[in-house]
Every structure is written in C-alpha cells, then in structure tokens.
Amino acid sequence: MASPRTAPLITQAMIDAYDEYTHLTLDRRGFMDKLTRMAGSGAAAAAIVPLLAASSASAAIVAQDDSRVTGQDITYPGSSGEMKGYLVRPSNQQGRLGTVIVVHENRGLNPHIRDVARRVALEGFVALAPDFLSPLGGTPADEDKARDMFAKLDPAQVAADAVATVAYLKEYEHGNGKVGAIGFCWGGGTVNMLAVNSPDLAAAVAYYGAQPKAADVPKIKAALLLHYAGLDQRINAGIEPFKKALDADHKQYAIYMYEGANHAFNNDTSAARYDKQAADLAWGRTIAFLKEKLA
Known part of the structure; x- marks a missing residue:
C-alpha cells in the first residue's frame, strides 16, 4: 500500500x-x-x-465581485505622467471616508494586493492600490519579470509618485481629506519614504519595510505603525537606528515585533512564509490605528 x-x-x-x-x-x-x-x-x-513563492492562484479573502465593495481600475496624475491604480470603496458608503494607499510588494500590483485593497475598503475606507511600475508600462503578468523591473525604477520618481497619490486622495470626492498608507515589503519601505516626503500623510503603516535614513526622520509628520518579523534579520538590522532617530525627534510611533514570523508573514498566498496568527494580530492593530488617525 x-x-x-x-x-x-x-x-x-x-x-x-x-x-x-x-x-x-x-x-x-x-x-x-x-x-x-x-x-x-x-x-x-x-x-x-x-x-x-506567492501563488497567484490562491483564493482571495474578499472576492473581486464581492457586492460589499465597488472596485475599478483607474488612472490619475502621477509626478510626471499617468499612474495606474485599483480604487475600492464600500458599496454602501455613507458620507466621506478616510482614504488609504495600499502599496504592493516587489511583484507589483498583483491579485493579492488588489485583495488587500478590498479588505481595507471593507473596514470602512476608500482604498487605492497604485501600480508603481506605471512609468515602465505597468505590472506584467509574469511576477519574475515584475521583480526584475523594480531595479529599473528611479527611487526619486517612486517618492514623487507616492506624494502625487497622497495629493490625489486628499482631494478625492468620496474621501474626507485624511490620507493614510499601508505597505508590505518593498511597499513598506515605500511607505516609510512617503512619510519622509509628504507632510500631508496622516498615518503610515509599514510591514517589514526598509527604514529611511536617520537624517530624514525629522521630516516625518505622520503617525507611524511599524510591523516587523522576528526572523527577518535583513530588515531588522535597521530598526535600532530608526527607533533612536524617532525617539530623538519625539515622533509618534509604535513598533511591534512578531517573534517566530518570517518576512512577508502577512502574504497569505505564500504557504511557507504566511503566519496567520501574526498576520491577524498585525491586521487588527493596523485597522484600529487607521480608524483612529483617519476619522
């Protein structure tokens, strides 16, 4: 047998x-x-x-056709050209809502990040997931090709496009003028960089994101929520200098370390790295933080 x-x-x-x-x-x-x-x-x-690896075939937590949310692909003004993005809001929206930028990993605007944007919308926000590969034509279907494209991005343009995204949402007709951001992996580093570059950003949530230079910390106006994975030695090496700079400038921030979790622990499409307990705890903290700062 x-x-x-x-x-x-x-x-x-x-x-x-x-x-x-x-x-x-x-x-x-x-x-x-x-x-x-x-x-x-x-x-x-x-x-x-x-x-x-992350599996594009994994089922979404919030299906694309879920009647509770309304989502659409849009274009909007970037720093020097058109940006593509996925905009989602609650179908039964009453009044103006806080707005949240959802920044993808180094695979671009893929089905998983679209799903995360829908999860954010279900919590009572307008969510916009930009495609930061827009200057290069947008995210391709092949995620290995997408990863290779990130090396060709100009960090200054990424920062400028992120700032332009804040400006777009600040004036969005269904928003309340308050803008937050949440990012994962590459997106976590991008959210940290956005906090440095946009005084209009009210709240920033970075999941296992690279930290900005200590010299840039005084420019941060947003409240920060920083999630780190206990086994992520590469990213965690930058925590102490960042924390020291945040303390020195009396910034509003909270750091959570998820012991035993790996980098990308929130990505439920990656069987080996996903940690449901850590992901659920971090998500609860994230939503509570955004509701407090964007009300």
Missing part, C-alpha cells in the same frame, strides 16, 4: 535563501542550485519553490 504524500520539509535556511534571491543578489540559477543542495534533489527543490 502506497504511503500518503506529505508536504516537503521547508527549513529556515530555504526561506532565507528565497529572501536572498528575491531581495538581494542571488540569481535564479544560484537560488535553485542552493535549494537543490538543501532539499537533496532537483525534484524536491522543484516541489518546494511554489510553497516559498
């Missing part, structure tokens, strides 16, 4: 190698070679990759 199939064993070293591949200098061939050595065979490595 054949034994039942079991899920491949995924170690922390494999997760760290995937992070090195997706965020640092390891190329795909080098990553697969490294993963094959860890897994013991090419076949085992091939079975593990989909569990490490």
Whole structure:
C-alpha cells in the first residue's frame, strides 16, 4: 500500500535563501542550485519553490465581485505622467471616508494586493492600490519579470509618485481629506519614504519595510505603525537606528515585533512564509490605528 504524500520539509535556511534571491543578489540559477543542495534533489527543490513563492492562484479573502465593495481600475496624475491604480470603496458608503494607499510588494500590483485593497475598503475606507511600475508600462503578468523591473525604477520618481497619490486622495470626492498608507515589503519601505516626503500623510503603516535614513526622520509628520518579523534579520538590522532617530525627534510611533514570523508573514498566498496568527494580530492593530488617525 502506497504511503500518503506529505508536504516537503521547508527549513529556515530555504526561506532565507528565497529572501536572498528575491531581495538581494542571488540569481535564479544560484537560488535553485542552493535549494537543490538543501532539499537533496532537483525534484524536491522543484516541489518546494511554489510553497516559498506567492501563488497567484490562491483564493482571495474578499472576492473581486464581492457586492460589499465597488472596485475599478483607474488612472490619475502621477509626478510626471499617468499612474495606474485599483480604487475600492464600500458599496454602501455613507458620507466621506478616510482614504488609504495600499502599496504592493516587489511583484507589483498583483491579485493579492488588489485583495488587500478590498479588505481595507471593507473596514470602512476608500482604498487605492497604485501600480508603481506605471512609468515602465505597468505590472506584467509574469511576477519574475515584475521583480526584475523594480531595479529599473528611479527611487526619486517612486517618492514623487507616492506624494502625487497622497495629493490625489486628499482631494478625492468620496474621501474626507485624511490620507493614510499601508505597505508590505518593498511597499513598506515605500511607505516609510512617503512619510519622509509628504507632510500631508496622516498615518503610515509599514510591514517589514526598509527604514529611511536617520537624517530624514525629522521630516516625518505622520503617525507611524511599524510591523516587523522576528526572523527577518535583513530588515531588522535597521530598526535600532530608526527607533533612536524617532525617539530623538519625539515622533509618534509604535513598533511591534512578531517573534517566530518570517518576512512577508502577512502574504497569505505564500504557504511557507504566511503566519496567520501574526498576520491577524498585525491586521487588527493596523485597522484600529487607521480608524483612529483617519476619522
């Protein structure tokens, strides 16, 4: 009698190698070679990759056709050209609502981030998920191609486009003039950068995002909510200098560390890295924070 199939064993070293591949200098061939050595065979490595990566086939928590929200693809003025984005608001909206920018990871505006925008809208906000790859033609369907495109982005233009997004939402007819932002991974770093560059940003939530330079912290006007994963050594290395600068300038902020969680713990389309307990706790804190700051 054949034994039942079991899920491949995924170690922390494999997760760290995937992070090195997706965020640092390891190329795909080098990553697969490294993963094959860890897994013991090419076949085992091939079975593990989909569990490490985000799956576009994963079911959305809030379906695209959910009648409780109204979503549409839009264009709006960026810093030097047209920006693409996905705008969502509650279908039964009464009065003007706080507005939230939802900033994607280094895979662009994909189905997962659209789902997150719908989750934000269900909590009583107008949510806009910009496509920061708009200057390069927009997010492609191939997420590996999308990742490669991020190296071609000009950080100054990203910051300017983010500031332009705040300006757009500040004047949005269904908004109350208060703008917050939430970002994940690359998006978390972008939200931190936005807080430095936009005095009109009221609230910033960064999930495992790279920190701005300490010298730029005095420019921050927004209240900050910073979520970090306990096992994310790469990003966590910048916490103490950032915290020291925030304290020195008496900024309003809260830092939460989710012990035992990996970078990208909020992304429920990544089987190996998603941590439901950490994600649910961070999400509850995020929504409470945004409701307080954007009312």
